Amino acid sequence: MEWENQTILVEFFLKGLSGYPRLELLFYVLVLIMYVVILLGNGTLILISILDSHLHTPMYFFLGNLSFLDICYTTVSIPPVLVSFLSEKKTISFSGCAVQMFLGLAMGTTECVLLGMMAFDRYVAICNPLRYSVIMSKGSYVPMAAGSWIIGVVNSAVQTGCVVQLPFCRNNVINHFTCEILAVMKLACADISGNEFIMLVATTLFIMTPLLLIIISYTLIIISILRIRSSEGRSKVFSTCSAHLTVVIIFYGTILFMYMKPKSKETLNSDDMDATDKLVSVFYGVMTPMINPLIYSLRNKDVKEAVKHLLRRKVFNK
Secondary structure: OHHHHOOOOOEEEEOOOOOOHHHHHHHHHHHHHHHHHHHHHHHHHHHHHHHOHHHOOHHHHHHHHHHHHHHHHHHHHHHHHHHHHHOOOOEEEHHHHHHHHHHHHHHHHHHHHHHHHHHHHHHHHHHOHHHHHHHOOHHHHHHHHHHHHHHHHHHHHHHHHHHHOOOEOOOOEEOOOOOOHHHHHOOEOOOOHHHHHHHHHHHHHHHHHHHHHHHHHHHHHHHHHHOOOOHHHHHHHHHHHHHHHHHHHHHHHHHHHHHHOOOOHHHHOOOOOOHHHHHHHHHHHHHHHHHHHHHHHHOOHHHHHHHHHHHHHHHHHO
């Protein structure tokens, strides 16, 4: 039939937790509180890294980028989700969905690459401390951070561009909180094997390759730490990278759980995402950006000292 080859949908329905009205109200309050914490926590880290000259180093430059990225990522997804929790009409326009797909994928890809860059920075700092200032000069770490953003934007532009060109017909129910690209792709009334191949290549390049870099970097870091004779020295060196390692484990652990866990035959043949997947999706999209600044502030002496210094300076100036 002729209509099967045409994109006739003008909006999508975001299912989310529409079958659980009580949970929606609970999640609205929780997600709103988390979003405020995300803005305050990450905003404070950015402010500290700018105002305190002691934190004008590659590590905190990357951390500032990560905090800004978390603010952007959550601002793209959380406000629409909060509105949908309180609205009976949980729809989004086709163009709005495309923008959400593009921004979400761009931020997610950028974070993967940026975490890889941060791992390399920690490797150089611990394994090649005498050459650190040469290798990680401003002429190196600024392009590294900028490259992370460019890779995220380019990857997202290519994948989103391929998805919006697909024909969408009758089915417009996205079983997700937001326009997640894979969930949207599966609604197309056309062969999506080409899109899936592009996604596989992009996943390998921009998710698994940074993960491999992180694994190699921390393997070499651990070997270097074990060579230190004193336990106090080992503890001091490991503390410089423990915060980043914790963030990596939470971030990649959640991604691997979501996309690589074995699925039952019933789940594979069903359009419904089970409750566990939806809760993990919330954890990935909200909890991780909220936890990041807490981890870096609680487990990092430099950040604690910077906060104390700025507070003392503000008090004395009054």
